[in-house]
Amino acid sequence: MNTATAAQGYVPDPRNENVLVWVNGDLVPKAQAMVSVFDAGFGFGDGVWEGLRLVRGRILQREAHLDRLFEGARSIALEIPQGREGINAAIDGVLAANGMEDGAHLRLMVTRGVKATANQDPRFILTGPTVVITAEYKTPRPEARAKGLTLFTSTFRTSGPDVFDLHLNSHSRLNLIQALIQAINAGADEALMLDPRGFVASCNSTNFFVVRKGEVWTSTSSYSFKGITQRAVIDAALAAGIVVRETDMTLAQVYSADESFVTGTLGGVTPVTKIDGRVIGSGIPGPLTARLRALYEASVYPPG
Helix, strand or coil, X not given: CCCCCCCCCEECCHHHHHCEEEECCEEEEHHHCCCCCCEHHHHHCCEEEEEEEEECCEECCHHHHHHHHHHHHHHCCCCCCCHHHHHHHHHHHHHHHCCCCCCEEEEEEEECCEECCCCCCHHHECCCCEEEEEEEECEECHHHHHHCEEEEECCCCCCCCCCCCCCCCXXXXXXXXXXXXXXXXXXXXXXXXXXXXXXXXXXXXXXXXXXXXXXEEECCCCCCCCCHXXXXXXXXXXXXXXXXXXXXXXXXXXXXXXXXXXXXXXXXXXXXXXECCEECCCCCCCHHHHXXXXXXXXXXXXXX
């Protein structure tokens, strides 16, 4: 399995074999962390989640992530019984139990719960929601930042809220996984996805940017994720006087860009150097991408 430059790739860490996982209030060893085969998340992708990054003792953009989690849960009529205070306490408990202070990535997952039978109808729920928090040591692979990612434009499109609202961080990710499989089979690291109109939307797991003549362009988010890291990068760029355009863009404009990069919770700002076999800019990570990474980290990382 070669994930050296994958957007979600990370350096293997033996400490992850012994981590404790929070499952509905219990801390259990990783190998024993399980949910029912009748769980709505397992059977139907019925749930919401967040990815969180621990840096120097602090969860980056913690409140923004929890805002998105609870907003998504409300939109699918899913009440998280622990409430915001209880979820915050659970996050802190997982980190304390694992002795984690830096370099960890958490996944907070909430599903509708265990059902009486395997069907879509939420009225067949027997229990309250299932809440799971995993925490693992994850350092992004340095090769991705040094070499840049390779993207492949998938034939699978992103969707609007009338079909499948990508602003929901839903457990249902199959079309995004299909896009990634296409990219992997084409020898790329991540899939670039177009919206139903043919404009560039996002990648399968990250938000997408290009640099053109000193300006930073990204999609309007009408057909893509509500990226928290994306927003932080935009805000940091604007604060530094850099022009940012949230706009429709075509593949032709992408191919002729001076630089390109993607953003996500795990990798932060990661350069892109090739798309669909075409070299972007000089073919190496660009100077404005490096500056934006520094601006982003200065704006959200704790001192240290």
